[in-house]
Every structure is written in structure tokens, then in C-alpha cells.
Amino acid sequence: MQSAGELYAPVGPGGHLLGTDGIGRDLLSRTLPGLRTSWLMALAIVALGLLAGGLTGLVAGAFGGWADAVLMRITDLFLALPGTLVAIAVAAALGSGLGNTFLAISVVWWPFYARIVRGEVRVLAARPHVEAARMAGVGRTRLIVPHLLPGVVAWCPRP
Incomplete structure (x- = not known):
């Protein structure tokens, strides 16, 4: 509601x-x-970045080898480019709109999570319970959910 008597009224109790x-x-x-x-946009961007980056870091850390090399080089590529410039380029390519802005910012947000999760998975992979499971014949894919994921995500249910 407009009030001509309260133009630029100061902050007051x-x-x-x-x-x-x-x-x-x-x-x-x-x-x-x-x-x-x-x-809402901030929460959605963090959630999508965490999902994409977390999955990338989990796969790279768990499988190692060429998967780690390829996924982390892609992550390095995104980290090497200025985030604001990449977001502007993606937004310009996709067009205007709130959804496209959401995607443009999410594209530059996920690499940070990927690096953090990969590092945690690599540390967890050297732990005794993971080594014991590996020696018992559990494959790398079956190691992820019961042994690596609970160590990365604190609220993940334990089997």
C-alpha cells in the first residue's frame, strides 16, 4: 500500500x-x-549439484582406473573455467526463463561436490572393512551401497 506521507520512512520498531x-x-x-x-531455487540448485556431483564422485572413487581418470578430467574442465562465464554461456544457449537459469547455475555447481565425494570414497576404500569385503570377493559395484555410501552420507541407513 502506498503512502505519500511515508516516503523513505526509516527503519523503526x-x-x-x-x-x-x-x-x-x-x-x-x-x-x-x-x-x-x-x-526454492537455491535449495534446488544445491540438491541437483549434490546429486550429480555426488554420483560422479562416488563412481569415480569406487571404480578408479579409467572411470576415475575420465570423470575427474571432466570435473577439472568445469573447475578450470570461470563459473560465472559458463553459467552465462549455458543460459544464453538455453534461452531465458527460470528453469534455464536453474540449469545454468547447476552446471557450474556440481564439480565441487564431485571432488569432495571422490576424496571421501578414496579414503573409505582403504579402510579395513572395505578391504575385508573386497578380499571376501565382493565386487566394486556391490561395495558402493553397503560399504562406501554410508561413510560418505552420514544419514544413509546402515544395512
Whole structure:
């Protein structure tokens, strides 16, 4: 609601918590709708980055060899390029819109998670329980869920 008597009203306990703008509108009530969209986008970007990066790091760390080399070189490529520039290029290629912006930012967010998860998996792969499972004949693919994933994800249910 506009109020000509409250142009640029200061922040105060009895009135507007964030003050008012040049035409007397409350800044808090104008900020909250944008906050809802921004908060949801931030959570979605982190979730997609964690899923893509976590899966990449888990596969690279668990299998090693050529899979590790290829996946980590792709990750290095994304880390070597400036993230903002890549996000702008992806957004320009996909076009405007909130969904395309979401994808553009997610493309530059996942490599950080991939590096962290790969490092944790490599440390866990040298632990005695994983070595014992490997000596018992458990394949690399079957090692992932019961032995490696619970060590990487603290809230993962234990079998």
C-alpha cells in the first residue's frame, strides 16, 4: 500500500521493519515474494549439484582406473573455467526463463561436490572393512551401497 506521507520512512520498531521506498511502499512486503522464489531455487540448485556431483564422485572413487581418470578430467574442465562465464554461456544457449537459469547455475555447481565425494570414497576404500569385503570377493559395484555410501552420507541407513 502506498503512502505519500511515508516516503523513505526509516527503519523503526513501530512501523516498517525494512523502511519504505520512494513512493511509500513497505520494503519487507515487497521482498518476501522474491525470497520465496530465491530460496526454492537455491535449495534446488544445491540438491541437483549434490546429486550429480555426488554420483560422479562416488563412481569415480569406487571404480578408479579409467572411470576415475575420465570423470575427474571432466570435473577439472568445469573447475578450470570461470563459473560465472559458463553459467552465462549455458543460459544464453538455453534461452531465458527460470528453469534455464536453474540449469545454468547447476552446471557450474556440481564439480565441487564431485571432488569432495571422490576424496571421501578414496579414503573409505582403504579402510579395513572395505578391504575385508573386497578380499571376501565382493565386487566394486556391490561395495558402493553397503560399504562406501554410508561413510560418505552420514544419514544413509546402515544395512
